[in-house]
Amino acid sequence: MNDEIMIIGALVVVSVGLIVYALWPARDAEEETVRRRMRGQRAAADQTGERKDGTLTAARQVLDKVAPYAIKPVMPRNDQEMSTLRDKLATAGLRGEQVVRNFLASKTIVGLFLALVALLAGWQGGYEPIKLFGLVAFAGGVGFMFPNLWLWIAVSQRTEKIRNGLPDSLDLLVVSVESGLGLDAGIQRVSDEMRNVHKELSEEMQIAVLETQMGVPRAEALENMARRSGVEEMKALVAVITQAEKFGTSVAKALRTQAETLRQKRRLKAEERAQKTTVKLMVPLVLFIFPSIFVVLVGPAALRIIATLGQGGPLSK
Secondary structure, three states, rough: OOHHHHHHHHHHHHHHHHHHHHHHOOOOHHHHHHHHHHOOOOOHHOOOOOOOOOOOOOHHHHHHHHHHHOOHHHHOHHHHHHHHHHHHHOOOOOOOOOOHHEEEEEEHHHHHHHHHHHHHHHHHHHHHHHHHHEEEEEEEHHHHHHHHHHHHHHHHHHHHHHHHHHHHHHHHHHHHHOOOOOOHHHHHHOOOOOOOOOHHHHHHHHHHHHHHHOOOOHHHHHHHHHHOOOHHHHHHHHHHHHHHHHOOOOOOHHHHHHHHHHHHHHHHHHHHHHHHHHHHHHHHHHHHHHHHHHHHHHHHHHHHHHHHHHHHOOOOO
């Protein structure tokens, strides 16, 4: 039974790894993907997962063949759900025409795969039909929900990276604007400078600049950036910039005030995490440290008491 569990676990890891590898864009092609998408070259953007020699990976080939059939059971019921899913994938950093299709197909593929593995394992284990059906249903449900869990983790990690990089980027933007650069040029400069430090935030700024260069109003481009990032601090920053431009006030002063606010929020969050440390330490203390201390302190006395009671003598001499 242990061997079967190990085999099932290995198969699950391999299947999940292949699907994640097929969905995740290549690192060396992310910047080019953004540029191609903004230029409207959809055919080129669909080839994000291609290698430099132009051949698709084996995982992408299998997914492309199976996806049209696997997507039907999990297709969103209306355009609103489809738009919400696109926004979540964009917040996770996944863009392109085929990303939604691949994500929905992965839910069906992983669910059926785990259900099949559970069926084979239960059949070999001699389970009763009712238990076998419950095992297969549970495995299928876990496989069906696993892509959603993976997407939630990816979104959380990316938004946290953007949130952490926003104060530093905003300070640099304040310096750029106060030195004489326009807002668009300042955002472009910050995007270039932060490319190797805060890659996710730099990518969102780059998309906003490209949208502005294509004729999209600056306010709309910034709102799109805030919506894609999924960070409340970014939405507040965009609102401050929009209001400053609308009423004709100094953008540099508004950015400096917002930078100080973000810096204060980051400091307060760090203090909050520090205060929570004491409470979080109670769990390892109770489960691991206290039992060890109890054994060290009480162990010798307990052994002496047991030995004395075994000899039938008094507890102490």
